[in-house]
Amino acid sequence: MVSSTKKTPKPPGVGIWVSVTLLWGTVFFLTSIFMLKIAIGWLGQGLFNLSSNELFKVYGLHAVVLIVFALMAMGVKNLLEPGGRKQIQRWQNISEGKGEKLFISFAGSIATSFFFTGLTSTTIVVSSGILGFTVSIPLSVILVAALLNIGAGLAASLIVGLVFLIAKVGRKRA
Numbered sequence: 001m002v003s004s005t006k007k008t009p010k011p012p013g014v015g016i017w018v019s020v021t022l023l024w025g026t027v028f029f030l031t032s033i034f035m036l037k038i039a040i041g042w043l044g045q046g047l048f049n050l051s052s053n054e055l056f057k058v059y060g061l062h063a064v065v066l067i068v069f070a071l072m073a074m075g076v077k078n079l080l081e082p083g084g085r086k087q088i089q090r091w092q093n094i095s096e097g098k099g100e101k102l103f104i105s106f107a108g109s110i111a112t113s114f115f116f117t118g119l120t121s122t123t124i125v126v127s128s129g130i131l132g133f134t135v136s137i138p139l140s141v142i143l144v145a146a147l148l149n150i151g152a153g154l155a156a157s158l159i160v161g162l163v164f165l166i167a168k169v170g171r172k173r174a
Contacts, residue, residue: 011084014074021070022063024156028116029062031152035117035145036124036137043144047136048124058127065123106157113153117146 012020033055040046050058077084121142128135 011078011087012074014071017070017074018067021066021073024112025062025066025069025116025119026059027156028113028149028152029059029120031113031149032117032120032145035148035152036121036141038148039141039144040137043138043141045138046141047134050124050133050135054131054133057131058124061127061130062120062123065119069119106154109153109157110150113149113151113156114146117149118142121145 036046036048040048077087081087121137124135125137
């Protein structure tokens with residue numbers, strides 16, 4: 001016998017929070033490093049010339065920061081909105097074709113890319129003391145890099161939106 005009752009969607013669990021944060025945190029770690037180097041070149045301020053090995057070590061610490069951040073964000077989200085009703089409604093809207101068509105969370109992409117540049121910069125500076133290498137990343141460099149990284153965030157949002165269009169995610173079902 002087949003049940004005709006619909007399952008109530010559940011908010012994302014720890015696995016989703018951590019994996020999505022690690023995915024985007026890694027993407028923005030890489031784009032932030034690129035943008036920091038550009039900003040240092042443009043402004044002629046700061047010192048940031050780490051080897052691949054040093055960057056790999058920094059990323060190891062950054063991954064731990066990302067996991068802690070994901071767990072904290074999940075905890076705050078659950079405190080502010082137990083049951084995740086708004087998030088579940090957003091998912092349902094997207095699956096019914098009511099979401100954004102090309103960009104996936106346009107405003108979120110801007111905020112996320114800006115925020116992760118600051119987080120990456122902070123991780124690099126703190127890691128330099130722990131791992132024993134020298135960096136100098138002035139606030140002006142971080143701000144310029146964060147503004148530049150918004151382009152990367154919008155590009156990522158556009159790519160995800162195009163993948164959703166091609167995969168027909170969010171199309172109204174007949």
